[in-house]
Amino acid sequence: MNTRNIFALLAAVPILSACDAPKEETSTTYFSAEQMATAASLRDAAQEDSDTWVLLEELVSVAPKRLAGSPGDSVARDWAVAKLESLGFDRVWVQEFQLRGWARESASATVLSHDNLDLDITSLGKSVSTPAGGVTAEVIHFGTLADLEAATESDVEGKIVFISNRMERKKDGSGYGPANVARSRGHEVVARKGGLALLIRSIGTDNHDAPHTGGMSYGESGAPQTELDIAYEAAISAPYGEETVAAGAISNIDADAFEALFESGEEITVALEIRNNDPGEITSYNIIGEIVGSERPDEVVITGGHIDAWDTGVGAMDDGMGVAITMNAVSMIGELAQRPARTIRYVAFGAEELGLLGAKAYAEAYADVDHVFGIESDFGIGKVWRLSPAVSADAVPVLGEIATVLEPMGIGWDPGASGFPGPDLRPLVTGAGLAGASLNGDGTLYFDLHHTAEDTLDKIEASDLAYNTAAYAALLYLVAEYDGRFDATSQ
Numbered sequence: 001m002n003t004r005n006i007f008a009l010l011a012a013v014p015i016l017s018a019c020d021a022p023k024e025e026t027s028t029t030y031f032s033a034e035q036m037a038t039a040a041s042l043r044d045a046a047q048e049d050s051d052t053w054v055l056l057e058e059l060v061s062v063a064p065k066r067l068a069g070s071p072g073d074s075v076a077r078d079w080a081v082a083k084l085e086s087l088g089f090d091r092v093w094v095q096e097f098q099l100r101g102w103a104r105e106s107a108s109a110t111v112l113s114h115d116n117l118d119l120d121i122t123s124l125g126k127s128v129s130t131p132a133g134g135v136t137a138e139v140i141h142f143g144t145l146a147d148l149e150a151a152t153e154s155d156v157e158g159k160i161v162f163i164s165n166r167m168e169r170k171k172d173g174s175g176y177g178p179a180n181v182a183r184s185r186g187h188e189v190v191a192r193k194g195g196l197a198l199l200i201r202s203i204g205t206d207n208h209d210a211p212h213t214g215g216m217s218y219g220e221s222g223a224p225q226t227e228l229d230i231a232y233e234a235a236i237s238a239p240y241g242e243e244t245v246a247a248g249a250i251s252n253i254d255a256d257a258f259e260a261l262f263e264s265g266e267e268i269t270v271a272l273e274i275r276n277n278d279p280g281e282i283t284s285y286n287i288i289g290e291i292v293g294s295e296r297p298d299e300v301v302i303t304g305g306h307i308d309a310w311d312t313g314v315g316a317m318d319d320g321m322g323v324a325i326t327m328n329a330v331s332m333i334g335e336l337a338q339r340p341a342r343t344i345r346y347v348a349f350g351a352e353e354l355g356l357l358g359a360k361a362y363a364e365a366y367a368d369v370d371h372v373f374g375i376e377s378d379f380g381i382g383k384v385w386r387l388s389p390a391v392s393a394d395a396v397p398v399l400g401e402i403a404t405v406l407e408p409m410g411i412g413w414d415p416g417a418s419g420f421p422g423p424d425l426r427p428l429v430t431g432a433g434l435a436g437a438s439l440n441g442d443g444t445l446y447f448d449l450h451h452t453a454e455d456t457l458d459k460i461e462a463s464d465l466a467y468n469t470a471a472y473a474a475l476l477y478l479v480a481e482y483d484g485r486f487d488a489t490s491q
C-alpha cells in the first residue's frame, strides 16, 4: 500500500482509534486474520483428534479386501455412505460406473533346473492366465525393458522372460516410474517377440518376501513418462488387449537369488502357472459427500482418496489412509460454526488400481461442475513434509500464505516445486485444467509396502494420520474461503 492510499483510507474512515489504524504492512494479504486463526484452530484441533485413525481402522476391518467389483468393494461403499451421513455432510451420494473387471486366483513359479526352488510370486494386475497346466520353459534374463526391446525375436521366442530392474529408494517416489515400465508394458513386448510369459522383480524398495502386484497397461502408444501417465493411459486404453502374456512379480529376496542363478550361465527352466478370472463388465462406485458453501456453493474444492485397494494386503496405506485423512479433514471443517464460502466435495474414488477408472467416470459425469481447486491424499506413509503448488504463478503467493499456517507443524513450502493434485484428479487436470497442490508425503518407506501383503494397519502411526489431517483441514478451509480464483499451471 502506498502513502497516498493510506491517506485516502484515513480520509474515508475518519474515526479510528490507535489500535484500529491501518498498518503499512499487514501480515496477511489474501486472508483475514480471522480466517487465518480459524485455519490455525483447525490445524491444532486435528492434531489432537483421533478420528482419522478410527475411520481407517473401521474401513480396513469391515472391508479389508476391496478390489473394484469384489464383494468388499460394495461393503466399502456402504461404509463410506454411512460414515459421510453420520459425520454430517450436507449431501451424500454414490456414482455408479461400469468397468471391465479382473480377479486374482493363483500364481506359482518353480525353478525346475535348480532344486525345484519355489519363488514367491503374485500376478500382476489385469494379467491373463497362462494356458491350462501353465508353461514350462527356459528363462531369458534382461536387466531392463529397454534391453528386452533391443532383443531379437529368436532370443525371446518360446521362452519365459525375466526383467530384473530394481526400483531406487527416494523420498519423492521418483524411482517408481523408471522401474515400473517393466510392470506396465513388459507383457506386450514379450508377446510381440513370441515369448510365453513375463516375470519381473517386484517394483518396490524392500527386502522382504512379499511380492508387489500392480496394474499392467494395455494398448499404449509411446513411452509413458511417469507413474501417473501410465495409470492414466491405462484408463483410456482397452483393459485387455490381444497382444499380451501372463505376467507375475517375484519378491525382491527371491529376485536376488534368481538373478544370481543367471551368472553361472547355466540354462534355467521354470514351471509357471498364473490363474486369473475375467468377470467381464462389472459395476464399481465413487462415493461423494459435500459440505455446501455458504457464499459460492457452485464453486467446488475437491478432495479425497481412492477406496479400492489391491487384494494382496488390506490397503491401509494405499489408500485407506487418504480416504480417512481427507474424510476427517472435511468433516472437521463441517463442524465449524459456519460453512466456508465454497463447497468442499469429498470423493472416495473407485477402481483406481485398475486404471483410474472411477476418476475417469467422475470427470465425465461432472464435467460441468466448477472445480476450482483439487488435492487428493494418495502417497506416503509418514508425515506430510512439504506443500507444493500446482497453480499458475500469480496464485503461488496465495498458497505461500496458506503455507504459513502449516509452517509451525514443520511442513515446508517450496514455491518452485511442481505439485500435482493427485492421480484420481488427473482426468480433471488434463481435461479441465484443474488447479491444486500437493501435500507431499514421505515416500521413503512407501514402496517397501506398496501393493503387497505388508500394506496393513500396523505399519501406520495414529499420530501421523492426525498430523496429515491437520494439514489437509487447514489447507482445504483456506482454499474454500479464498476470494480469488486459481488457474492451473500450464501443462
Ligand SMILES: [Zn+2]
Pocket: 306, 318, 319, 352, 378
Ligand atoms: Zn493409491
